[in-house]
Amino acid sequence: MIISFINSLFDQFGSSITVPKTGILLHCRGKSFSLKAGHPNQIYPRKRPLHTIIPGMIGQNQNIVGSFGVMGGHYQAAGHAFILSQILDFCLSPQCALDLPRIYPNNGTLDIEGNFDLDLIEELKNKGHKVNYPALPIGGGQIIINDIDNGISIGASDWRKDGIALGL
DSSP, rough: OOOOOOOOOOOTTSSOOBOOOTBOOOOOOOGGOBBTTTTTTTTOOOOOOOOOOOOOEETTTTEEEEEEEEEEEHHHHHHHHHHHHHHHOOOOOHHOOOOOSSSSEEEEEEEOTTOHHHHHHHHHHTOOOOEEEEEEOOOOEEEEEETTTTEEEEEEOTSSSSSOOOOO
16 A cells, blocks of 8 residues: 655644644645635635645556655645656656755746756856745655565655655
């Protein structure tokens, strides 16, 4: 059995409300609602707020062979594509794929992690790209892939966030 799970409070500490006697913080996904009439995320009864919790599964020959999750707000979909491409197209290990420096287009600028190749950054600037170095790393993630042929599981956890890839 394979499970893909993402735990997310949204923002720094979720709603900052703790369930009494549990220590469990409640999320604040409702923050994404809008009061603006006609907005796609306008609040109304029984509507769910926009969110980016998208745990993923990897299939091969009608079998689920992996689970993964990349967190980081609106980076998540791009992060999923980036990580999967590194593993499937470039044959990187899950850990190597997670460890690579990240770049993300964000409102007309390119958010680039500080460990990115400096020559490439200069080349991007020379082509007219606006570059931003975010104060925090971009995203985070965990991956577990089952190598059916060899009977082993390969796990990886991103240095950008607290986390663990765990096989039981």
